[in-house]
Every structure is written in structure tokens, then in C-alpha cells.
Amino acid sequence: SIPLLGALEYLLELLSEWFSPTLGEKLLEHIKYWLELDANAPVAPGQFKKSPKDVKLIAAIVNLFHLLPKLRDGKAELKPNEKRLLPYDFISPLVRDIMAIESTMPPESVYSEVNSLYIVPLTKFLAKYPKESVEFFLARIDQPDYFARFIRIIQLPEGNELLKTLCANSSKLMKIIFNVAGESDDELDELATQGVETNSDDKFSYYNGLKLLSTMA
Template sequence: MSSNSSTPPPALLGEESLVAPPADSANLPTIPNVATSDAYFQELFNPNASIIVRKNVQSCLALLASRTGSEVSELLEPLYQPLLQPLITRPLRSKTVEQQVGIVTALNFCLALRPPLLKLTQELVNFLQEALQIAEADENVWVVKFVNPKYTLSLNKLRTSCIELLCTAMAWADFKSQNHSELRAKIISMFFKSLTCRTPEIVAVAKEGLRQVINQQRMPKELLQSSLRPILVNLAHTKNLSMPLLQGLARLLELLSSWFNVTLGGKLLEHLKKWMEPDKLSQSIKSWKAGEEPKIAAAIIELFHLLPHAASKFLDELVTLNIDLEGALPSGQVYSELNSPYRLPLTKFLNRYATLAVDYFLARLNDPKYFRR
């Protein structure tokens, strides 16, 4: 056998991947690979695919579209109908929770594509209505009904996915027609309600959905009032105050401060004065956890810097009450005058009205109550 033979080793014969492409291949036109798109799309709509797989598929579709000089929706348009139709015509609840998350996430991806891929059919409207029912589910009922924390976590992921889908749908031009105004109003109400949820992920997507709605359209006054009413009614009585309620109100003030009357600050001060008698307060309200009272008061103070600009009139009363509340903190507890939970939220208020606050404290330089803390 000659060692100088020019014939390549048998193992390399036919291995095209090892053959260098022509020098001018970079200038050759790129042809969309329908088979590749089909494989990606089947995996995208596979209800059993993991989140990692689905995200990778979405990235691959974006890359394929970029390489072919087209949009993702153009690649998928000839392929999606046979895969999508069976998913949206069957009730979501007939699937496992994980499969529901997969279907909702895939549909959200398709709905967000531009140019639009999907058509607003009655089946799709029915799907959005079912997603709304899931998004509106009472989390307290879920916690009681499903004791398993892992299952509750999966349900929260499903709610989050449904709210994300509805956020995407609200920005869809076809969905803005008068025919769907009632469903849109229900979705907006759900956004409001979800702001008081205890699950941060749900709160985040609901707040973003509400922000988009506010930016895209003028909120009907009747819808706004009906959506705010449950929160404002609970603010009427101290016993109804809770961290989710106050945090939800803070998020609303961030988005819709101009819609609130500054007299809300007066009502909040009324609540705060009850913390001057901490023992009486803790005995009269049993819904709070032990030691949670200072956190509730701090959450109330947190609202003041978010109130309309006229809230500057509460400067003196809020500062004075804050000092008194620190003095009323029970001894031997986590919080004290030296470790006050009220300083940071008060500082946010003072920072918003910095000029007034500086003048206020300079005028009281000789009063040790304001400085010996």
C-alpha cells in the first residue's frame, strides 16, 4: 500500500460537512427551510415541552427569520393552522396544569408576532375568555384547596401566563373593536384586582397590563370607578387594612395618581392615629399576624409620597405623627425609635417636597423633638 496515495481515508468519504463551501457562497440567496420551521413549530405547540425548550425554539425561529430575510409570522403562516386549531378548540381545563401553561405561552408568542399571525376567530375569543376565568381565580381558595405548595406554584405560573396572554391581546388591533368592548372591560377589571395579589409575578404582569391600557386608551370613568371601588371600600375601616391591599393601592397611585382625591391622605392619617395605642390596636384586630402592626403603619405612610401634589399640605401633621408613632412603638420588640420602620417611607414623602421639607425643619432647629432621634 502506498503511503503517498491521494485518496482520502474511507471515513471521510461523503462527509459533506467537512467540505469547504464555495468561495462565493455568502452571496447565494437563502431559501427558507420549511421542514425546519415545521419542526420548530411542532415543538413550540407541544404542550409537554419544557419552558427551556420553548424559549430555545422561539430564539431559533427568530434566528431563522433573520437569516431568511423574513418575519417569524411569515415562516409560520403556512404551518400553524393544523397545530393551533386542536389546542384552542378544546377546553384548557381538560389538560394538566403544565400543559395549560405550555399552550397559553405558545399562543401568547404567536399573538405577539408582527405582522400578526393569528386571526380573531370565535374559537380564539372563547380561549381568551377561559384564560380570563383562570386569571381571576381566587388565590386564597387555591391555597386552601390545594395544600401541596408545588401544585400551588404551578397554578400561579398558569395565572401569570394567562395574564401575560391577555396583556398581549389587549394591544392587538383586531381585539380593539366595539364587538369586544365587554371582554376588554372584564380584562381591565382583572388587572385592577390582581394588583392586590400576594404573588409578585402576577402583580408585575397585571401592573404592566394596566400600564399598557392607560397608555393606549382613555379609561372610561365608569369602568375606573367600578374597578377602584373594592379597594376604596376596604380602606374605610382599619380592620380591613392588609399588606396586599396597601401595596395594591400604592401600585394604583403610581399609575393613576391624578384620579385620586387628595382627601385620601386625611383618611390615611385617621388610620395612623390608632397606632398611638398599639396594645388596644392589636387586641381589636385579629386578622393581622403578631408583630405585623408596624409594617401596616409603614405601608400607610408609604402611600403619602404617591398622592396628588396637593398632599404637601400633610407635611406638618405627618412628620409630627411619625415622631409620636415612633415613641409609641412597644419596647422589647423588633422595631423601636432607633430601628423605626417609619423613617424610610417618610423620607420618600420629604424628598418629593424637598424645598418645603428643608424650610420646615430649618424653622424648628431649636426644637429637640425634631432632631434628637
């Protein structure tokens, strides 16, 4: 329930380090549950599947992610019985599932993608891992849905850290725009590109890259 999630949010704010990052996996399972429930629900064309209460519940779940203990990097030593989780273990499914949820909302709905309740909570989490998040979206710059989401994110006040990281990474963006091969940023690049379906039309990377540059200006 929303009151219960509110209580959990309060505890995470106070005692973040007492919680395990694996709580994030449980939260992702809840989001996936709502997605599957929504997919199987009969609905008339143009009708909004979720109730406002459901939408707010999912938004409250998403808002917990930025409060989770910071994930260790891939080289950090783990505590006994600690599971290794990397930022991409949450970034990729969280962005994907939120996009899937919003795609089911009619454009005219008060909770449509334009009026999303999820974008700010998501951005707060991504800003906790700015380098990984920027790499994730740059690897998908040729995919319209991901690109549109990234533009919205870096324009939010909560996305300022991502915008700073993007500006610091402008040389890589230029290589993407002009399709210049460069040295890989090692493991980070490899993780960011996992599951990426490359668009066969190179023009998307070019034009989206230019638009991103204009947004940074």
C-alpha cells in the same frame, strides 16, 4: 390589610393623577386611629405594644403618601369642588404622628426608632416637597426630637433632595445659628412655624445649627 395597601400602592403608581389628594387625609385618619388604639392598650413596662403586623401596616400606609398627586401651591386655581390642601397639611401631622408612634417602641425592639420602618417612606414623601420640608424642620431646629429626625432624614439616599435644598438655604441656617433677624420668606415661613413651641434655651439652635452645617459639609 397589607395586601390591600399593596394593591392601592400599585394603583397609585400607575394612576396617581386619578386619585384625589384628599386620600391623604383618610390615610392620616388611619394612622391616628392606630395611635389612639395603642394609647388605650394595657401594656407592661418595656413591653412592645404593637404586633409586627401592625408596625408593617402603618409603614405601608406611610409609604403611600409620596405616591399621592402633587399638592397645588396656595395660589393655584382649584378645580370645581376641589379642596385646597397644602404640603404642610400632611407634613406636620405625618412627622408628629410617626414620632409619637416610635416613642412607644422600646429601644431594644427590632422596630425601634433606630430600626424604624417609617423613616424611609416618610423621607420619600418629604423629598416631594423639599423646600417646605426644610422650612418645617429649620423652624424646629431647637427641638431635639425634630432635629434628630431631620439629621437622619438628610443622611438617607432618599433625602438627597432635602440636603440639596438645605445647602441652597445655608444663609438662612446661618441667621438661625447666630440669631440674626432677617426678612421672612413670606407665607412659607408663616406656615412652617405654625404650632411651633420655641425652646427657651437659645443654645439648642446654635449647637444644632453647627451640627447641621457639619452634616452638610
